[in-house]
Amino acid sequence: MAADTQNLAIFRGLLKFKSNQQKIWGVLIFLSIVTTVEVALGIIKPEVLMTSFLRMKLLNWIFIILTIVKAYYIAWDFMHVRDEKSGLKNAIVLPLIILIPYLAFILLLEADYIFEVMRNGFVAWNF
Amino acid sequence: MEASANASVEESSVWGGGNRPLNASYGKLMMWFFIVSDALTFSGFLVSYGFSRFKNIDSWPIADEVFTHFPFLHGIDAPMYYVALMTFILIFSSVTMVLAVDAGHHMQKAKVTFYMLLTIIGGAIFVGSQAWEWKNFIKGEYGALETKGGQILQFVDMQTGKRAAIQEFALPVATERTNHESSNGIWxxxxxxxxxxxxxxxxKGFLADEQLTIRTQKLNEKGQKTVLSREEALAKLDxxxxxxxxxxxxxxxxxxxxxxxxxxxxxxxxxxxxxxxxVINVIIFFNVIIGTYERRGHYEMVEKVGLYWHFVDLVWVFVFTFFYLV
Known part of the structure; x- marks a missing residue:
């Protein structure tokens, strides 16, 4: 990445920075806000968000989505993926976003099945 | 713009690796290779954590009750505040790292040195904090009994609803049982x-104090641990x-x-x-001080190390979510 080819806009061009340094501080403020929201939600645990959605608490979905948002900005702005060629971007991101959800899906589904077997099966495991 | 890059490369040099579609140096590409594979390693760990948790979804420990310490606030229930602070420290050291990379682009040696130093300090504070977390976790707080089946029984004061420490309510029983040392027995x-x-x-202490009861590992519908009645607790105690x-x-x-x-x-x-x-940051820090990159004409090494450092921060964001929040 050459110094003069930096993309200085975040939020799809909504926010443009004058220099790379300003962008770094801007991203820090954004990441801090997201982390603060996460921690505040984790401490308050609002009753509204404790309802189940797609077999998981709504609050947990919010945590996971906010985490991915944070990961995106760390990778895109701190690790300068935003300024890389699309070939390199895809080479980095595609294996991860294909393999990780797949692994999570098969293992969590299996774990849920084992949970049911242990709960309803005839073998006592809690003796 | 990106697609037309190949056309300008001479036909003869293509088979020899003449075109550079990714426009990144060898070292940086290798660092990305490592990061992608390491990301998969970490996701393997976190997913297997998820596996064990889903397998024991009705009896998994509640993180808020496990990590409740904050330095210098002894005995105060402060769930998550300290890990949140650790997260901020790590994000901030990521910021100083990226500022060092930026200063490196402009060949400002003094600034690179300063920001690298801040990054190292942030990293050291983080590792120290983690050691402190481990210490608290290993030491424990209230203690518990374990059943034959490996279930954990914790104790609660029925009046206050607070946890009771076994070391406090236990009553002494005369016994000859002592710690076995290899010098006194089978060597x-x-x-x-x-x-x-x-x-x-x-x-004995439990029987003497009518206010105590047992809390089992099982979670109720509200996601809290099941508290037994005194009668159930007495039966469970056996x-x-x-x-x-x-x-x-x-x-x-x-x-x-x-x-x-x-x-x-x-x-x-x-x-x-x-x-x-x-450790790597310290090495690069000294390389910056002695002017290695100044002589080399570029500070790309700082960016490569920076990639690793940001990756460590990135992983922590996920560890934080899956261990402490979810």
């Missing part, structure tokens, strides 16, 4: 130090076979031992990454 048999109170002492104080790889006073295993393994593996990141 090849050794024993870990005994717990501060024995099962019988806890049982199943206890051992005292657990703190956590190790075999026993865990907070609940399922798997929770402790994964905590040690995943935060340990991440802490090892942070530690090696600090």
């Amino acid at each position: 090849y048999v050794d024993e870990k130090s005994l717990t501060t109170v024995s099962v019988d002492e806890v049982k 199943e206890a076979v051992g005292v657990v104080e703190g956590a190790n790889l075999y026993h865990n006073e907070y609940g399922n031992p798997l929770f402790a295993d994964f905590f040690f393994f995943i935060t340990g593996f991440h802490g090892f990454h942070v530690f090696s990141g600090v």
